[in-house]
Amino acid sequence: KNQVEQSPQSLIILEGKNCTLQCNYTVSPFSNLRWYKQDTGRGPVSLTIMTFSENTKSNGRYTATLDADTKQSSLHITASQLSDSASYICVVSAVGDYKLSFGAGTTVTVRA
Amino acid sequence: DTAVSQTPKYLVTQMGNDKSIKCEQNLGHDTMYWYKQDSKKFLKIMFSYNNKELIINETVPNRFSPKSPDKAHLNLHINSLELGDSAVYFCASSPMAGGSYNEQFFGPGTRLTVL
Numbered sequence: 245k246n247q248v249e250q251s252p253q254s255l256i257i258l259e260g261k262n263c264t265l266q267c268n269y270t271v272s273p274f275s276n277l278r279w280y281k282q283d284t285g286r287g288p289v290s291l292t293i294m295t296f297s298e299n300t301k302s303n304g305r306y307t308a309t310l311d312a313d314t315k316q317s318s319l320h321i322t323a324s325q326l327s328d329s330a331s332y333i334c335v336v337s338a339v340g341d342y343k344l345s346f347g348a349g350t351t352v353t354v355r356a
Numbered sequence: 357d358t359a360v361s362q363t364p365k366y367l368v369t370q371m372g373n374d375k376s377i378k379c380e381q382n383l384g385h386d387t388m389y390w391y392k393q394d395s396k397k398f399l400k401i402m403f404s405y406n407n408k409e410l411i412i413n414e415t416v417p418n419r420f421s422p423k424s425p426d427k428a429h430l431n432l433h434i435n436s437l438e439l440g441d442s443a444v445y446f447c448a449s450s451p452m453a454g455g456s457y458n459e460q461f462f463g464p465g466t467r468l469t470v471l
Binding site for chain 2: 278
């Protein structure tokens with residue numbers, strides 16, 4: 245069964261600090277991995293999409309990495325801001341499958 | 357604004373009632389989706405339509421019935437609402453079904469509360 249596990253479940257960081265979120269998956273055959281940001285009360289918004297051949301992708305202060313061999317991805321947030329407080333969801337899709345496999349998300353709280 | 361829109365944003369209703377949630381996208385996408393997000397924040401796919409054709413139909417009660425009058429609209433009708441139906445329902449759209457860079461764009465969600 246295709247699964248996506250994220251860690252930690254939640255974390256609190258001080259404004260200006262960096263943090264890294266983890267995503268492990270068992271989805272096979274792998275097609276692509278996405279990180280979404282979901283603000284409270286809003287729909288998820290895509291941050292990055294990576295295919296098998298991509299190891300890293302950045303979107304501003306967000307940098308995602310992918311190790312397709314170990315089936316792991318990370319999302320690094322640099323110089324966090326209060327607006328980074330949100331849930332970050334790892335989503336993986338398999339080749340030939342219309343459905344996406346969602347992780348439960350990591351809730352990030354940035355405090356001043 | 358180009359976007360995925362849903363109505364209503366909030367829906368409070370009594371058990372046993374029938375209700376509908378509407379979704380529209382003006383992005384020109386071929387594929388639309390309905391997701392349910394429960395209190396644990398997991399997003400679960402319910403249905404997907406590609407060019408008005410049903411391509412994903414997960415195991416959901418048959419009280420839930422999607423309707424796609426055209427490519428830009430996907431509505432969700434729920435009969436005989438139950439307490440367990442309380443959740444946030446998200447509509448999404450993507451340029452096509454599947455594919456490596458097939459990004460899904462989500463609507464703002466509809467918070468359904470069944471009393």
